[in-house]
Amino acid sequence: MRIFFGWLILGILGFTLVTACNHHTSQTISSSPKLPATECHIIKHTMGETCVPINPQRVVTLSSSTLGNALALGIKPIGTTNEIHQENKSLTSVKDKTEEIKLIGLSQPNLEAALLLKPDLIIGVDWFQSIYPQLSKIAPTVLGELNYPTWEKHLSFVAEALGKQATEKALWNRYYQRMEELKLALGNRYQDKKISFIYIWNDQISTDAKNSFVGSILSDALLQRPASQNIDAPYGAVEISLEELEKADGDILFVATYARDGGNQFFEKIQRNLLWKNLKAVQENHVYFVDFTAWAATHMLGTDAVIDDLYKYLVNTP
Known part of the structure; x- marks a missing residue:
């Protein structure tokens, strides 16, 4: 039996990412508008290459790791999933940083809730490859690798997607x-x-x-x-x-x-x-x-x- 904890961080796996509800929702999501090249920059990720906004204003994060890194980099998402969220506790281990962030799911996102938030960028991890087509219709979406033993790489990925490499360097210092x-x-x-x-x-x-x-x-x-x-x-x-x-x-x-x-x-x-x-x-x-x-x-x-x-x-x- 595989180790629980390692992939408790991978969404308390045992969930099925594509549900009938998600399938139905995907039929009603229109494609996100394409940005002019001068307003976006290319990010390579597990699903290919995506041009993401240079200065995103409405970011949705998928996973507690992505959320925490975005907050550390000075970006407060408008919505997030959080697979280790516990009832009556803050969305993350660090208090007073998650007010007004809408929880749109635990192990998987509610696509309708994500759509209603009107994000201009979705950042997540590669657990969500099976619903990437639906996500990318909501907003430009990038999915990075999160391998528990190499968690630092995901911070770098989030920093690149948000254009916060200088902030990442300051965090490490x-x-x-x-x-x-x-x-x-x-x-x-x-x-x-x-x-x-x-x-x-x-x-x-x-x-x-x-x-x-x-x-x-x-x-x-x-x-x-x-x-x-x-x-x-x-x-x-x-x-x-x-x-x-x-x-x-x-x-x-x-x-x-x-x-x-x-x-x-x-x-x-x-x-x-x-x-x-x-x-x-x-x-x-x-x-x-x-x-x-x-x-x-x-x-x-x-x-x-x-x-x-x-x-x-x-x-x-x-």
């Missing part, structure tokens, strides 16, 4: 500045410590590999991982059974639960298990609970949230 400050604050306190990170959803547990979103941040901070997580893995995660819980252990254990699929209830069961109680991090009271939507972000806004947590629990916690 700020990220590396924060990382240097974090390493200085950490000192050598954790040079011999192993930092573990697990996701819990429904009745499954996944450990985060080093070639993941969080794995890349921990690596940049020069923090060490347990041997079972110090590997590259498909989708950046490794699913483990309850009997393999020792693979989740470390000197420090970060835990994120996905409440929408029963993660909290399953975690309560795990905590009653003797294998959990025998973990070193548990016995030494070094288990820290972090926000799933932040640590699963795969976008630049999420890096700030993860770094903030590393300060909170590794620098400021005795």
Whole structure:
């Protein structure tokens, strides 16, 4: 069975992108107007080449990663999908940035809702190839690759589509500045410590590999991982059974639960298990609970949230 978490970021897959409703909607969507070459620039993407507005004003994003990157680049979309949206929570892990952004779907967009927004640009990921013809009739649409272990490439793709390459460079400069400050604050306190990170959803547990979103941040901070997580893995995660819980252990254990699929209830069961109680991090009271939507972000806004947590629990916690 493939790793859940890796492609929870791929839209909590298991959805069918082309539904009968979408098929019906596509029949009523007229083709988006073509822009003069002087008002657009060519973007290469998974579906070919598209001329997109030089200064788009009404952007729709498809995926939480695309949304977060657009916001980080200073563009507030008018609408978005968000596959990790949770009821009564902000659309992203970063608060106060998503007001007035219309949620047009979770794993897949509602095409009628997208059409009503009258976007001048749709930016998304290549999970939506099967409905690209319908999307491109609503507005110029570009779909970029989002491979969980190489999440940085999607930021560059969104920046190119929005003409925000200079802003992207500034974002990376700020990220590396924060990382240097974090390493200085950490000192050598954790040079011999192993930092573990697990996701819990429904009745499954996944450990985060080093070639993941969080794995890349921990690596940049020069923090060490347990041997079972110090590997590259498909989708950046490794699913483990309850009997393999020792693979989740470390000197420090970060835990994120996905409440929408029963993660909290399953975690309560795990905590009653003797294998959990025998973990070193548990016995030494070094288990820290972090926000799933932040640590699963795969976008630049999420890096700030993860770094903030590393300060909170590794620098400021005795």
